[in-house]
Amino acid sequence: MMHGGRHMNIRADQVAGGAFILLGILVFIIGWDLPFGRLSAPGAGMLPKLMAGLMIALAAGIAINGQRGEKLSEIPWSDxxxxxxxxxxxxxxxxxxxxxxxxxxxxxxxxxxxxxxxxxxxxxxxxxxxxxxxxxxxxxxxxxxxxxxxxxxxx
Known part of the structure; x- marks a missing residue:
């Protein structure tokens, strides 16, 4: 992919971070109807939503810091x-x-x-x-x- 005359180097960590952000969003969508509740009386949706939020935050950190990681095109797929x-x-x-x-x-x-x-x-x-x-x-x-x-x- 060309961008401004340079070849864009997509990194594996950026792809993985993006995939886990999408997975976290999917968990929010699926569990949208579940009640969150309160800290003293947690609802059925509290843990899934907290975990999805944490996953999105950590995945964003991985994607942002992924510029130092391995290039996606250089990963060996032999395994x-x-x-x-x-x-x-x-x-x-x-x-x-x-x-x-x-x-x-x-x-x-x-x-x-x-x-x-x-x-x-x-x-x-x-x-x-x-x-x-x-x-x-x-x-x-x-x-x-x-x-x-x-x-x-x-x-």
């Missing part, structure tokens, strides 16, 4: 199969979450990412996946009383 596998496995986990529940889905997700994507040993990956998922379940499901999906086996 795209790795990224595609992560997106595919995460998408499958998202689809299965309500059916299988938190514990089974998250254990399979972590295990799959470790074995298929990161090429870790089966036994180590299984141990880590189970322990991480149980820790997350105790933290969120028990300590913080977050409603986690139970799934077909009721856990």
């Amino acid at each position: 795209w199969p790795h990224a595609a596998l992560i997106i595919l496995i995460s998408g499958i986990a998202t689809v299965l979450y309500t059916t299988l529940g938190f514990i089974i889905t998250m254990t399979l997700l972590v295990f799959s990412l470790l074995v298929i994507v990161e090429r870790r040993r089966l036994w180590a990956a299984a141990t880590y996946a189970v322990l991480l998922t149980l820790f997350a379940y105790v933290l969120f499901g028990t300590a913080l009383k977050a409603p986690l999906e139970r799934g077909l086996l009721w856990f």
